[in-house]
Amino acid sequence: MGLARRIIPCLDVKGGRVVKGVNFVALRDAGDPVEIARRYDEQGADEVTFLDIAASAEERDLILPIIEEVSAQVFIPLTVGGGVREVKDVRRLLNAGADKVSINSAALQRPDLVSEASGFFGAQCIVVAIDARRAATASGWGVFTHGGRRPTAWDAVLWAQEVARRGAGEILLTSMDRDGTREGFDLELTRTVAEAVGVPIIASGGVGNLQHLCDGVRVGQADAVLAASIFHYGEFTIRQAKEAMDAQGIEVRL
């Protein structure tokens, strides 16, 4: 037995509240990030990711007290992403209690940000989020920004290798073709990137059932799988997801 594959629920946060309402039984406040994170911890989540979808910098600061409060009550790794533009944004989130900070479009605008943040704080806390979709690039997938609408000059595999070389400790790989479809991960994309880089890959985008999570690991070779809606609406618990993975011979923390 060895390292377990991780299951990571992802919460969208705006103005200090969880949006896209989470629907747990007997939750006092469906938008309270602290209570929701605690529920996921109790279900056996291996990490929790907060994605700040705030529109402005002022609104974004509202996540800091939340991170503080969650990290005082939930003792599993916390990743925070959204709006991270400079090294000082990374520092602020880490100081509030985040264990890892995820960088997306700012890394594309200025790849040195990845090297600098990793140099200051260590590769273990720098995640680079890559939004990929099928495109006429070398590998067949390109890197996109603006929710998958705007293409960049980067091929997804080359960009993954570039950020790993610059010191990203982990890559959060989202298929924008699959995101929101509930048709499952883009397994070809996941596997291609997972085999091309030496750092762990989190698969994201498209999970609609528990078999999709299993396929992400078995077929896609992902080190971790991230999902939002199948957990938020109470369809499945993290525990059920882990039992399904365990039944298929995938090592998990039960």
Added chain:
Amino acid sequence: MRIAVVDYGMGNLRSVARALNRVAPEAEVEVTDCPERLRAAHRIVFPGQGALPDCMRRLHERHLLEVVQELMRTRPFLGICLGLQVLFDRSEEGDVAGLGLLAGKVCRFPEDRFGPRGERLKVPHMGWNEVHATREHSLWRGLAPDSRFYFVHSYYVQELNEAECAATTTYGFPFTSAVIRDNLCAVQFHPEKSAAAGLTLLSNFVHWTP
């Protein structure tokens, strides 16, 4: 009881302090780099993330080398992650000397290794892995055998004294994931991020009488 968390500017120190507050609500937990405050504490926790050369440099810059080495010999002392690696003679990382309290050297996990199921073993070793206690100790009290803890590291210790190894973990091959000698213990994983198992271990440390 006063517990001091050594602040040398690296790693998620507040997470460690928060977890200690949780398991020892009666204790006074302080994150500090002041030698007097450190000496006034009954127990010392030495966390750390990042690179060993930076760790040694910052300990030096903050004039903490002497006090930390003293407390490692005189207080119940818990090193976490980099706080384990720093105890040894030498590290491949930047080819620097560690504190040399324990014999052994710190090496990087080789790249391009594959596990028993053909899976590529990524570096950093990141996630929940099993910790197999190799000797009985009150640090392991109340923990199921081979409990999982959260790891995130690219370096591990080898060529250490077997008598000082307290647990192993397998990542392609077994490596030492905990060491104990007298009043000194150190773990490669992060108990402060390891849910119930981690809190149990921290509670055991807080109640440990070497």
